[in-house]
Amino acid sequence: MTAAASTIRIQLNKPHPAQAEIDKCESRFIVAVCGRRFGKTSSIVRKRIRPLLGGMPCAYFAPNYKMLQEFWRQTKSILAPITTHVSKQEHRLEFLGGGSLTMWSLDNPDSARGQKYACADVDEAAMISELEEAWNAVIRPTLTDYEGAAAFWSTPKGLNYFHTLYSRGLDAQFANWASFRFPTSANPFINPSEIEAAKAELPEDVFRQEYLAEFIQGEGAVFRNITANLTDAPTTPKDHQKHVLVAGVDWGAVNDFTAISIVCETCQREVHLDRFNKIEWDFQRARLLNALNEWDVRLTVAEENSIGSPNLEALQKTSTRSIIGFQTTAQSKPPLIQSLALAFEQNEVKWIADAIARRELEAYEATRNATTNRIQYSAPSGFHDDTVIARALARHAMEERKRHSWTQTRIRIR
Ligand SMILES: Nc1ncnc2c1ncn2[C@@H]1O[C@H](COP(=O)(O)OP(=O)(O)OP(=O)(O)O)[C@@H](O)[C@H]1O
Ligand SMILES: [Mg+2]
Ligand SMILES: [Zn+2]
Structure with a gap:
């Protein structure tokens, strides 16, 4: 020097x-x-x-x-x-x-x-x-x-x-x-x-x-066996022609992200995962509709709470696709999340190996509320859960289809 x-x-x-x-x-x-x-x-x-x-x-x-x-x-x-x-x-x-x-x-x-x-x-x-x-x-x-x-x-x-x-x-x-x-x-x-x-x-x-510098999950981790459920293989709408595809949507507010997960029910794999924020609502809806059209999605379940509801109404006015709302409450959230956790345990669906979505899964936790003694599911403070919720809603869409045999008819819900 x-x-x-x-x-x-x-x-x-x-x-x-x-x-x-x-x-x-x-x-x-x-x-x-x-x-x-x-x-x-x-x-x-x-x-x-x-x-x-x-x-x-x-x-x-x-x-x-x-x-x-x-x-x-x-x-x-x-x-x-x-x-x-x-x-x-x-x-x-x-x-x-x-x-x-x-x-x-x-x-x-x-x-x-x-x-x-x-x-x-x-x-x-x-x-x-x-x-x-x-x-x-x-x-x-x-x-x-x-x-x-x-x-x-x-x-x-x-x-x-x-x-x-x-x-x-x-x-x-x-x-x-x-x-x-x-x-x-x-x-x-x-x-x-x-x-x-x-x-x-x-x-x-x-x-x-x-020694391996891995972030190890704590006791309260909800999603296990994550690596085995991920896939790197890219896929296009062409690969899923005549298949049945469903979607889950979690709307983001100011500091959150909007996340869209599209899953092919026929192949049992996620085909599209999108996450974006700080964009006008009409732009967000257009981006969602684009994806739903591109993948020819049969049934979409979107979060209905607060900002979800006007978005859902606007979507239902402009699109003929089946898009239904999901109201997240203290009662409805645990089974929604548990069902996705079970899918991971049983290796049912392959999910896109996206680094951020993976972190969200790893961090997602169950805690016991001291007053009500109920199990609560959430991302720890400082973490997002947008992709977790979008995926849980896509998984819910699959279950809804089973329940109501949506395969028979394409109906429009208002
Ligand atoms: N570029 C290098 N050339 C030669 N030796 C190195 C080099 N980098 C690190 N070392 C040696 O590796 C050992 C560990 O280095 P260092 O203390 O910087 O690591 P660390 O990651 O901070 O370790 P710790 O986890 O203990 O804090 C030391 O003996 C250091 O001299
Ligand atoms: Mg050191
Ligand atoms: Zn497929």
């Missing part, structure tokens, strides 16, 4: 191939989900070396003081050749060219309020219990002045807010987020026999989480 007239050398690890992918990524917000010992922590300085040398203020956030200390020790020695000032008390290093790196422990997130950074790295983000608040109220605002970048580096810990951030990186709606997921074995400097030994010793779920 050159600075001023003389040459100063600092020693950074050459990235291994998986690290190089993350190094190269230019998205403003990055979520790196990696197994233990992947080389997360040692990637941070390498990823930020340019802004640090370019005079920018950067910040590192650790879940606790002990991890901060460890990073402080490592980083101080690696960057010593370019360091001009060391503040042990503030855990702050200043560099040639005016850049700085300040380290914070999120034991007390509020202490970082009021700072300005060009880059923020959150190490072991999944371990931070109040990650959502720390990000929204503290870390995110520190990036405003510089329109700064952030990266979250962590091994997963169940389906918590880190998982929500990971989903963002997979979602085309969040254009400036990118997500990566790598197992421990992606680090060639870790002996594979060590990983084998861990596999033999650890409970399976723990191994999958810690």
Whole structure:
């Protein structure tokens, strides 16, 4: 590394191939989900070396003081050749060219309020219990002045807010987020026999989480056996001529998505899954009708609550297709969801292997209401359930057809 007239050398690890992918990524917000010992922590300085040398203020956030200390020790020695000032008390290093790196422990997130950074790295983000608040109220605002970048580096810990951030990186709606997921074995400097030994010793779920970097579902998970029910094989309306197709529709409000799932009853597979938001209602209805016409859908079940009802009326006026409403209530929702869960258990229908829809299924949970003692089904806070509901309604359409033999006649319901 050159600075001023003389040459100063600092020693950074050459990235291994998986690290190089993350190094190269230019998205403003990055979520790196990696197994233990992947080389997360040692990637941070390498990823930020340019802004640090370019005079920018950067910040590192650790879940606790002990991890901060460890990073402080490592980083101080690696960057010593370019360091001009060391503040042990503030855990702050200043560099040639005016850049700085300040380290914070999120034991007390509020202490970082009021700072300005060009880059923020959150190490072991999944371990931070109040990650959502720390990000929204503290870390995110520190990036405003510089329109700064952030990266979250962590091994997963169940389906918590880190998982929500990971989903963002997979979602085309969040254009400036990118997500990566790598197992421990992606680090060639870790002996594979060590990983084998861990596999033999650890409970399976723990191994999958810690070494394979998988998001493991909690106790209350509703949908099991998800992978076995997914299909990648693309299909077109031509493949389903003369087949019976049904659809489920969940309308989205301002912050939600509208989701449409079309299932071929004859083939027992989902053929079309669409998810979109923030679009005018007439546009949404047109998009739905388009899909129903393209796939020649026999029966559609659409959510009827609040915004659903006027949409349904408008649809029934403009289309001759059978479209019926479903009123979601505390009584009607459990059997709707249980029926879809059963379909997954029994591997009845193949569903499109869409990353976001898969996350929604994995996260969907059953909780027991303490007052009524009833089981309630919902997405955990921070999660959407649009595709889950659309699929449950498509499945309901299949059952409705069985009940009423819709095959006989095409009737129009008003
Ligand atoms: N590019 C690299 N070149 C050489 N060694 C590396 C590289 N990346 C990581 N390592 C080594 O792999 C080990 C794990 O690295 P690091 O501590 O950065 O991983 P981590 O994912 O943060 O681990 P932990 O899960 O324990 O926090 C260390 O011994 C580190 O020196
Ligand atoms: Mg680490
Ligand atoms: Zn078919």
